[in-house]
Each structure stands twice: as structure tokens, then as C-alpha cells.
Amino acid sequence: MTCAAADRSKRAADAAAESRAATVMQAYRFALKPTPRQERALRSHAGAARFAWNWGLARCQEHYAVEGAWYSAMDLHKLWNSEKKADPALAWWRENSKCAYQEAFRDLDRALRDFGKSKQGERKGPRLGFPRFKKRSRCRDSFRLAERSIRCVGTTVTLPRLGTIRTHESTRKLARRLDNGTARILSATVSRTAQRWFVSFTCEVERAAPERHPRPGTAIGVDLGVKTLLVGVDDCGNLIIVEGPKALQSSLRKLRRASRAHSRKTAGSANRRKHAARLARLHAHVANIRADALHKATTDLAQRYAVVVTEDLNVAGMTRHRYLARAVSDQGFGQARRMLAYKTTRNGGRLLLADRWFPSSKQCSGCQAVKAKLPLSERIYRCAFCGLALDRDVNAARNLLQLAASGAESLNACGGTARPGPAGHVPAKQEPGTAPAGETGTAAGQPATAGQQAKPATATLGP
Numbered sequence: 001m002t003c004a005a006a007d008r009s010k011r012a013a014d015a016a017a018e019s020r021a022a023t024v025m026q027a028y029r030f031a032l033k034p035t036p037r038q039e040r041a042l043r044s045h046a047g048a049a050r051f052a053w054n055w056g057l058a059r060c061q062e063h064y065a066v067e068g069a070w071y072s073a074m075d076l077h078k079l080w081n082s083e084k085k086a087d088p089a090l091a092w093w094r095e096n097s098k099c100a101y102q103e104a105f106r107d108l109d110r111a112l113r114d115f116g117k118s119k120q121g122e123r124k125g126p127r128l129g130f131p132r133f134k135k136r137s138r139c140r141d142s143f144r145l146a147e148r149s150i151r152c153v154g155t156t157v158t159l160p161r162l163g164t165i166r167t168h169e170s171t172r173k174l175a176r177r178l179d180n181g182t183a184r185i186l187s188a189t190v191s192r193t194a195q196r197w198f199v200s201f202t203c204e205v206e207r208a209a210p211e212r213h214p215r216p217g218t219a220i221g222v223d224l225g226v227k228t229l230l231v232g233v234d235d236c237g238n239l240i241i242v243e244g245p246k247a248l249q250s251s252l253r254k255l256r257r258a259s260r261a262h263s264r265k266t267a268g269s270a271n272r273r274k275h276a277a278r279l280a281r282l283h284a285h286v287a288n289i290r291a292d293a294l295h296k297a298t299t300d301l302a303q304r305y306a307v308v309v310t311e312d313l314n315v316a317g318m319t320r321h322r323y324l325a326r327a328v329s330d331q332g333f334g335q336a337r338r339m340l341a342y343k344t345t346r347n348g349g350r351l352l353l354a355d356r357w358f359p360s361s362k363q364c365s366g367c368q369a370v371k372a373k374l375p376l377s378e379r380i381y382r383c384a385f386c387g388l389a390l391d392r393d394v395n396a397a398r399n400l401l402q403l404a405a406s407g408a409e410s411l412n413a414c415g416g417t418a419r420p421g422p423a424g425h426v427p428a429k430q431e432p433g434t435a436p437a438g439e440t441g442t443a444a445g446q447p448a449t450a451g452q453q454a455k456p457a458t459a460t461l462g463p
Contacts, residue, residue, distance in 0.1 A: 022209035025202065026183075028174045030157065032190075032197040033166040041162055042190060042197055046141035048096040050134045052080070052104035057131055060112065073109035077102055097161040103144035103187075142191040150185050150201070152178070157199055159188060167199075174201060182206040194284035195277050210348030213306035220305045221400030223360065223393050224313065224336060226327040227379075229297060231393040233401050234305065239394065242297045247289035248330040255282055290332050294339055302343035309400045310337065311360060312353040324376075354400055364388055365398035 034042060056076045063071050071079070080101060084090045093101070111131040117123035151158040152171040158164045177183035183205045190199050220234040229244030248255075258279045265272035301308055315334045319325045337351075344351045354360060362371045364383040374381070374392070381388070381395040388395075 021206055023204060023206050024209075026205045026207075027200050027202055028171075029198055029200040030152075030171055031168040032157070032199055033168050034197060038162065038165055039197070042192070043141065045096045045100045045143045045162070045190070046192065047136070048093070048100045049104040049143035050136065050139060052101040053108055054133050055080070056105050056108045057133060060108070070109075070112045073102075073105045076105040076108070080105070097145055097147070099145045099147055099160065100143045103146065107144075140191060140193075142189065144187055144189045146187040150188050152201070157188075159190070159199070165199075174203065177203075177205060194280040196284075209346075213348040215304065216306050218305045219307040219309065219401060219404040220301065221397040221402070221404065222301065222308060222310045222340075223396040223400060224310065224331065224333050225393050226324065226331060228393065229293065229331055230336070231391075231397050232301070233394060233397040235401065235405070242293075244331050245289050245293045246330055247286040247293075248326065251282060251286050255279070255286075258282055290330070291335070294332050294335050298336060298339040298343055302340065302347045302349060306349045307352060307404050308340055308344055308349065309352045309354060309404045310340065311358070311396075311400065312356045313337070314356060352404060354403055358399075358403075360396040360399045361392055363395075363399050365390075365395050365402065 032042075056071070059076065059079060060070045063069065084093050108131065114123060115128050115130055118125075118128035145160055147160045149158065149160045152167075152175050154172065154175070155167050155170050156164050157167055157171060174183065178185070183203050186202045186204060188199055188201050190197060192198075218235060220232045220240070222230050222232045224230050229242045230240075232240040232242075234240065258275065262272065262275040262279050265275055313333055315328065315337075318328045318333070321328075341351050359370050361381070362374045363369070364371075364381070364386060366383060366388040367386040369383060369385045379392055381390060381392040383389070
């Protein structure tokens with residue numbers, strides 16, 4: 001064994017020794033392989049959840065017209081239990097699991113509460129509209145189950161009222177945790193994407209949270225771009241360039257032809273449904289290629305560097321640009337930042353976000369002079385003061401790295417939003433806490449809310 005390999009092994013052993021147990025919320029997603037009979041049952045459950053949503057929304061509208069208030073999820077459940085037994089037209093409800101109806105009422109209750117908060121200005125983000133009725137041809141087939149009988153063994157999963165369904169890949173990673181008592185399933189969400197069924201288990205997992213990164217002191221500045229997926233410069237001066245797959249751009253010709261063929265088919269015909277399925281498969285293929293590239297790139301960065309510095313980009317605003325929208329969406333800036341956030345925390349590192357108004361591209365990494373304007377067509381940064389000339393993305397990555405090297409690491413999850421006020425992401429004020437591990441195995445209950453999930457630590461850095 002070489003000295004470098006021995007040093008890496010020692011650092012990994014020290015990091016493992018300093019790790020602590022933490023309980024986090026984690027999802028495990030598997031592609032299902034149902035038989036024709038099981039697929040009909042899956043569609044029936046999705047239809048039952050859709051019917052429960054529409055039924056509950058109609059009752060809420062009637063109640064609001066009289067009382068001026070909505071029904072809660074519990075009220076809708078009680079009304080459903082009394083009406084399904086009295087109305088002979090609802091005798092088919094026994095064909096599906098009761099959880100499909102209950103979870104649909106909970107989703108409707110959450111949507112109504114979010115609408116009310118958004119209308120009163122208590123909810124951040126874009127303004128939410130009133131919940132709408134779901135139509136079979138326009139909504140996604142999905143339903144959620146939360147019972148103790150959910151299991152996974154080998155290449156199979158067991159769901160209530162649906163029985164044992166085969167999966168395309170092995171579920172041993174989750175099954176092993178369930179057996180040794182370090183995880184418990186809270187709920188299972190079954191959904192259909194491009195004629196393929198998936199099950200996503202929301203689990204409470206007890207896992208080792210390292211106190212520090214296996215490579216402490218390492219840092220990298222990452223600049224996301226439309227030409228390349230990311231350009232990074234680390235503390236050793238190494239240049240890392242990851243070329244994005246640009247899945248949408250490479251598949252654009254096929255998508256256009258498939259979309260044109262679909263639009264020419266008679267509405268409601270079997271031929272139109274066939275071409276709609278083909279178009280959905282192409283879009284799913286593009287999304288899979290993009291997600292695969294992002295997972296590989298962000299996992300590598302989180303494992304190799306203790307501190308990752310990137311920009312707080314206004315992705316929503318960039319996607320409204322008439323010339324950049326497609327390229328920005330094709331690279332997946334929002335997904336890249338989300339993945340870096342939880343992967344750096346999982347590996348004992350930190351993600352630092354530069355202030356949205358920090359001029360990483362316009363500032364010279366040599367003399368710190370800032371240009372007034374720098375058009376996107378100018379790919380080489382040339383400084384008029386020190387004569388520096390290099391690629392604009394490399395220059396931006398160097399500026400981001402200098403933020404981490406200038407003592408900005410002490411701002412980890414302790415600072416607030418820098419000027420000019422709330423412009424999207426707000427950093428956490430404190431380090432995310434961890435709850436003690438509870439009961440293990442499969443648990444019945446509601447899926448955790450956003451406030452119960454462990455949030456990765458990020459920081460906002462000023463210029």
C-alpha cells in the first residue's frame with residue numbers, strides 16, 4: 001500500500017470514528033414490474049385517489065358557500081365513511097385500499113391550507129391558485145399508502161390490497177436496514193411515469209452522520225454554466241470540467257417529430273394514445289439522462305471536498321429568459337444545487353452559497369477589479385488592469401473559491417440573508433438538529449412534513 005493510500009485509509013477511519021448516529025428522512029424509489037392484473041389494480045387505486053380528491057373538493061366548495069370554511073381531512077373522512085355505506089353507487093370502494101382515499105383527503109386539506117396562506121401572504125413563493133378538479137387524461141396517476149403491511153424482500157415489494165409485486169432492481173439496500181432495525185417505512189407512494197410504475201418509500205432512517213469530512217480542509221469553487229455543466233477550481237489549483245449531456249438538445253429532433261405526429265392524430269383515438277405514450281417515453285428518457293449526470297457529478301464533488309462553494313442563482317428568473325430558458329432547464333441548475341446541499345451534509349461537508357449579487361463572472365480573480373458589463377457572448381475574461389486573460393467560467397470558479405479561503409467558512413448556517421433582501425433562498429439560522437431514533441421496522445402513520453425533514457446546512461456569503 002502506498003503512502004497516499006494509507007493516508008486516505010487513516011483519514012476515512014478517523015472520520016468513521018467521529019461519526020454519530022442521526023435520524024433522517026430518506027426516500028427509496030424502485031421501478032415496479034406488475035403483471036397485467038396487478039397493473040389494472042394499480043390503475044384502480046389511482047382512479048380511487050383521483051375520485052376521492054374530486055369528491056372532497058366538491059364537498060368543500062359546497063360547505064364554503066354556506067359556512068365560509070373548508071372541511072378538514074378528518075371531516076372529509078367522516079363524511080366519506082357515512083356516504084359510502086349509504087350510496088349504492090359507491091359500493092366499488094371496497095376494491096381499493098382505504099388508504100388511497102384517506103391520503104387523497106390529506107392532500108386536498110394540505111392544498112387548501114397552502115392556498116389560504118398564499119392568499120394572505122403568509123406563504124413564500126409564487127401565488128398559488130385554488131385547487132382544481134382532476135381529470136384522468138390530464139393528471140398523473142398516483143396514490144399513497146400508509147399501513148403496517150408494507151414490506152420489501154429481494155426483488156419484490158408487498159403493498160396492502162395489491163399483494164406482492166416484482167421490481168426491476170433489488171430492494172436489498174432497504175430490506176437490510178429494515179431487518180437490522182435502522183429504518184422504518186412511513187408510507188409508500190405509487191406513481192406512473194411514461195407507462196412505467198414506480199414505488200417510493202418514505203422512510204425514517206438511522207444513519208451515521210460524520211462529524212467532519214474524510215478530507216478536512218479541502219475546498220472547491222463551482223460555477224454552473226450553459227456551455228458546460230460545471231467548472232470547478234479546488235484549493236490545489238486543479239481545474240475540473242464536467243461536460244453536461246445536454247439531453248434535451250440532443251433529443252430535440254426526435255421530440256419535435258413525436259410531438260408533431262401526436263398532434264395530427266384524432267383526439268380520443270387509440271392511435272393518439274399510442275403516440276402520447278411514445279412522446280412520454282422520450283421525455284422520461286431525457287429526464288433520466290440529466291438526473292444520472294447530475295448525480296454522478298454532485299456525488300463526486302461531495303465526496304472529494306469538505307467545502308463546496310457555488311452561486312445562489314435565480315433559476316426561476318433565468319428560465320424566463322427567451323434565449324437562455326431552454327439551456328438552463330437542460331442543464332438542471334436547480335437540481336444540481338439541491339443535490340449538493342444534501343450530499344455535502346451527508347458526507348460531513350458543507351455547501352456555501354455566494355450572495356446572489358456577488359459578481360463572480362465580472363470580477364477579476366487576480367486583482368479583484370470588477371467590470372461594469374460582461375456580455376454572455378464574451379467567453380474569455382480579459383482584465384484591463386492586470387492583463388489577466390482566461391476562460392470566464394474558470395475566473396468565476398476562482399472567485400468562488402476565494403470566498404471560502406477568506407474566512408467565509410465560519411458563516412456556516414449562522415448568518416442571515418444578505419442584501420438586497422429576500423430574493424429566494426434564505427439560509428438556515430442554525431445547524432439542522434437530529435431527532436433520536438424511534439421505533440424501527442414498518443410503521444403506520446402519516447408521511448413527515450417538510451418541517452420534519454432534515455435540512456442541509458447552507459450559508460449565504462456577501463461580496
